[in-house]
Amino acid sequence: MISEEEIRKxxxxxxxxxKDEEIDEIREKFSSILEYVKxxxxxxxxxxxxxxxxxxxENVFRGDIAKEKEVEDLLSALSRKKDNxxxxxxxLYNED
Amino acid sequence: MKIDLxxxxxxxxxxxxxxxxxxxxxxxxxxxNKIKEKDKEIKAYITVIEEIAxxxxxxxxxxxxxKEIYPLxxxxxxxxxxxxxxxIKCTASSKFLExxxxxxxxxxxxxxxxxxxxxxxxxxxxxxxxxxxxxxxAFFTTKNPRDLERVPGGSSGGxxxxxxxxxxxxxxxxxxxxxxxQPASFCxxxxxKPTYGTVSRYGLIAFASSLDQxxxxxxxxxxxxxxxxAIKGSDPMDSTSVNLEKKNNLSKLRIGVPKEYFAKxxxxxxxxxxxxAINIYKELGAEIVDISLPMSEYALACYYIIAPAEAxxxxxxxxxxxYGKTIKDEEAExxxxxxxxxxxxxxxKEVKKxxxxxxxxxxxxxxxxxxxxxxxxxxxxxxxxxxxxxxxDVIIGPTAPCLPFKIGEKSDDPMSxxxxxxxxxxxxxxxxxxxxxxxxxxxxxxxxxxxxxxAPFEEEKLLSIASLFEKKxxxx
Numbered sequence: 001m002i003s004e005e006e007i008r009k010x011x012x013x014x015x016x017x018x019k020d021e022e023i024d025e026i027r028e029k030f031s032s033i034l035e036y037v038k039x040x041x042x043x044x045x046x047x048x049x050x051x052x053x054x055x056x057x058e059n060v061f062r063g064d065i066a067k068e069k070e071v072e073d074l075l076s077a078l079s080r081k082k083d084n085x086x087x088x089x090x091x092l093y094n095e096d
Numbered sequence: 097m098k099i100d101l102x103x104x105x106x107x108x109x110x111x112x113x114x115x116x117x118x119x120x121x122x123x124x125x126x127x128x129n130k131i132k133e134k135d136k137e138i139k140a141y142i143t144v145i146e147e148i149a150x151x152x153x154x155x156x157x158x159x160x161x162x163k164e165i166y167p168l169x170x171x172x173x174x175x176x177x178x179x180x181x182x183x184i185k186c187t188a189s190s191k192f193l194e195x196x197x198x199x200x201x202x203x204x205x206x207x208x209x210x211x212x213x214x215x216x217x218x219x220x221x222x223x224x225x226x227x228x229x230x231x232x233x234a235f236f237t238t239k240n241p242r243d244l245e246r247v248p249g250g251s252s253g254g255x256x257x258x259x260x261x262x263x264x265x266x267x268x269x270x271x272x273x274x275x276x277x278q279p280a281s282f283c284x285x286x287x288x289k290p291t292y293g294t295v296s297r298y299g300l301i302a303f304a305s306s307l308d309q310x311x312x313x314x315x316x317x318x319x320x321x322x323x324x325x326a327i328k329g330s331d332p333m334d335s336t337s338v339n340l341e342k343k344n345n346l347s348k349l350r351i352g353v354p355k356e357y358f359a360k361x362x363x364x365x366x367x368x369x370x371x372x373a374i375n376i377y378k379e380l381g382a383e384i385v386d387i388s389l390p391m392s393e394y395a396l397a398c399y400y401i402i403a404p405a406e407a408x409x410x411x412x413x414x415x416x417x418x419y420g421k422t423i424k425d426e427e428a429e430x431x432x433x434x435x436x437x438x439x440x441x442x443x444x445k446e447v448k449k450x451x452x453x454x455x456x457x458x459x460x461x462x463x464x465x466x467x468x469x470x471x472x473x474x475x476x477x478x479x480x481x482x483x484x485x486x487x488x489d490v491i492i493g494p495t496a497p498c499l500p501f502k503i504g505e506k507s508d509d510p511m512s513x514x515x516x517x518x519x520x521x522x523x524x525x526x527x528x529x530x531x532x533x534x535x536x537x538x539x540x541x542x543x544x545x546x547x548x549x550x551a552p553f554e555e556e557k558l559l560s561i562a563s564l565f566e567k568k569x570x571x572x
Contacts, residue, residue, distance in 0.1 A: 007452075014408065014455045015415075015432070016448055017440040029449060029510055030456075036511055037397040040469050043476070050471035051478060053306040054292045054527035055336035062332070073199040079417060080425065088417060089431045 001031040101126040102262035106171055106319040109265055113160055113170045120160070120170030124153040124214050127172045131216065131263045139238050140248075140258040142177050143185050144217035156212040167322045169212035174264035176255045177218035178225055178301040179310065181205050188301045189233040190223045192420040192442030202299020203334065204268060204310055204327045211326060216264050219254030223444045224411065225275055225303045227251050228516045231507050232446045239503070242284055242543055246500040249279030249516075255313045256283040266314045266323055270300055272307045273399055274495075274520025277532035280313055281495035281545025284534045287313045288320045288559075291552045292527035293338045295324075296331035304406035305336075307399075307524040317533065317563045324555060344556040349382040351561075352488030356392035357519060362497045369536035369544040370494050376568050377492070385488050391480045394473050395522035396514060401457050401470035402525070408454025411447070414439065449510075478526040485551040490561050493519055495532040495545035519547055529555045531562050535569060 004023055007030065011018045018026065071084060080087040101123050104112065112118050128146055135141055149172065156170030175181060178188045180198035182205075187193045201209070208215075222232035230238040230253030238253045240246040241261035248257040252269030256279035259267050269276040271289040280287025288311045295310045302308060312323035330337045353374060358367060378384055414420065416438025423437045443451070457466035484491060496516050506513040523530045528549055535546035546565070550558030 006456075010452045010456045010459070013459060014448075014451050015412075015435040015439050016443070016452065017436050026449070026452075030453065032511055033400060033453060033514075034456075036514075037400050037466065037470075039397040040394060040401070040473050041465075043394065043469075043473060045469060045472040045476070048472040048475050050468065051474040052471050053336070055306075056293075056338060058335075060332065060335040070199065077196065077199065077419060079420075086417060089425075089428050089434055091431045093430050 002027055002034065102130045104265065105315050106167065106265055106322050109171055110167055110169070114165060120153040120156040120214060121150060123170065124149050124172050124216070127216055127264060134261055134263060137239065137244065138241055138257050138261050138263070139236050140219050140254040140261065140263055141174070141217045142187055142189065142220050142235060142254070145184060145215060148184070149214050149216050152212070152214040156214060159212045164212075166211035166326070168208060168326050170214060171265050172214040172216050173208070174216050174219045174255055174258040174267040175205070176221055176252050176267070176269045178221060178270060179204065179268060180299040180301070181215060181218070184218065186218065186301070187235075188224050189221045189235060190442065190444065190447070191234045192414050192438075194234075194420070196419055200299065203296035203331045205299065207327055219252070219258055219267060221254055222251040223447050224301065224407070225251040225270055225272055226407070226446050226450055228274070228278060228513055229501070229506065230254065231503065232444060234444050237503055240283060240500050242541070243500065246502050246542070247282065249282035249496075249500065251275040251279075252287075252313060253279045256280055256285060256287065259283070259285050259313050259315060266312055266319055268310060268323075268327070269313050270303075270308055270310050271524065272303050273403060273524050274517040276311045276313060277495050277520050277530060277545070277547060278517060280532040281547075282500040282543065284543030284545075285313060285315060286317055286320050286531065286533050287311065288324055288531045288555075289523065289529065290324060290328065290555060291529040292524075293336050294328045294341065294529075294553065294555070296329070296334040296337045298331055298333035302410040304403040305410060306406060307403060309524070317531070317559055317566050320531065321559050340553045341555060342553045342557070344554075344560055346489060346557050346560065349377070349380075349561065350385050350488045351377050351382050352385050352387040352484050352491040354387050354389040354392065354484070354491060354493060356389050357493035361515070361518070362494065363499055365538045366494045366497065366499065366544050370492070370546055373535045373546050373565060374492060376565055380564055380568065387484050387488060387491070389480045389484060389522075391473070391477045392522060395477055395525060396518050398470045398473040398477060398525060399521040400453070400514065401466050402474065404450040404454035405458050405467050406454070408451045408458065411443075411451055414442065416442070474525050477522050481526045481528060481549075490558060491549040493547050493549075495519060495547040499538050499542045499544070523549055528552055529558055531558060533562055533566060535565070
């Protein structure tokens with residue numbers, strides 16, 4: 001089963017907090033899925049190319065022309081703003 | 097005799113509108129009344145937009161008067177609540193977006209609006225489309241109109257239930273691993289997942305971008321074709337969208353039956369019903385070809401690496417700054433506190449689990465063993481189908497291995513829930529078109545869905561083959 005330490009590390013990378021009482025359940029459910037997907041280890045895939053997407057992978061270009069957008073609508077969704085900017089909390093700090 | 101307007105198909109309703117048997121306003125009111133009467137129990141809708149729907153109906157009536165008539169003009173529909181309609185709340189059934197108002201129209205909405213469509217409201221789903229039963233909605237569970245103790249399927253369960261309960265004529269859903277087809281099967285209606293790239297995803301709240309596709313849920317196949325034709329087409333706002341539809345060149349019908357789709361884990365009644373459907377095709381003169389898709393047993397494992405990996409990246413945008421707000425400013429000192437607190441409070445359990453799963457399989461040290469390996473397995477799954485389509489026109493099987501299950505029955509066991517998508521996920525991994533249509537009922541009266549899979553961009557052929565069965569089945 002996946003360790004508590006690993007779960008805490010993944011949670012941190014995912015920007016999620018986990019309460020102590022949730023740890024066991026998460027470890028258990030996480031492990032059952034990991035156990036299932038291990039099935040892919042059976043496959044011999046050394047020479048197989050990867051398929052990451054099915055699109056034509058061509059660039060779509062447009063002219064570099066500024067367009068008016070409804071800024072008000074977009075700003076209305078922000079939790080904090082000042083003038084026409086999104087306002088955020090401190091982004092530079094020392095890690096605890 | 098006065099007809100019940102809510103029972104009509106798109107084609108019937110459109111005829112009625114054209115002949116002035118009734119107006120779009122009358123038609124829309126009939127559905128709004130039906131929603132008032134039935135949705136307290138079924139709970140298919142998160143938001144009903146009565147005033148807007150009536151305004152759209154008035155506009156449609158004017159269009160009809162001016163002889164500007166498209167197949168969907170004045171036809172009331174429902175939209176899954178992960179597809180944006182400008183100025184309307186769009187929640188994706190998540191606490192995170194509980195009060196989010198869409199600032200633009202999805203391309204599919206834009207297309208429907210131009211034709212004079214009427215939007216009745218937004219339907220329930222599993223949070224961010226992650227689930228197979230609608231039980232992962234942050235708000236409530238939708239009930240299956242065919243049996244109120246059972247789930248409608250998911251994630252487009254609200255859309256499927258709304259169609260099945262005559263609370264709209266058709267609905268739009270999205271399908272990442274079976275989310276249109278499995279609920280269509282559970283609710284006894286028709287659901288089409290188009291080829292990846294045929295319908296623009298612009299304005300669809302992304303779950304797994306290489307798998308997501310918007311499609312119709314309808315009362316029959318002709319209706320599915322009408323809606324598909326209305327929403328398809330390449331779009332400058334979605335670089336993966338293309339115009340590549342192939343004409344139907346069907347001469348001698350060959351139907352592939354993969355032995356892997358009838359292996360253990362398949363419900364006996366479902367199996368019997370699909371085998372009867374295969375016999376109907378045989379009677380119709382089709383050649384039934386035994387085929388093998390040996391990678392089938394790896395599809396679900398592959399999907400549960402790729403879909404969460406893409407989801408973990410897509411859902412990183414939900415930071416509590418640009419969307420949603422659940423915590424007070426005083427509770428946060430640094431920006432990371434805002435991320436952590438909002439994401440922890442905003443996402444439900446299943447979504448968190450999938451974000452973490454995706455983060456894990458993409459993280460340093462595990463990437464090769466999980467994600468990279470899954471991308472290679474995906475190639476093999478795609479090749480399986482390519483080989484099969486050299487020999488057959490369509491592939492037939494069950495949509496789901498089980499009958500619609502009871503609410504709560506599988507919610508504690510993620511693997512057993514995931515297994516209900518075992519036949520549908522491979523289609524998304526390979527980007528193919530597929531349809532679920534009703535093909536029978538269990539002894540207890542529960543709907544059974546048949547799954548037909550086509551080659552890429554061969555929707556026209558797929559739908560015509562599905563129609564052959566539908567005509568025969570309706571007449572029985």
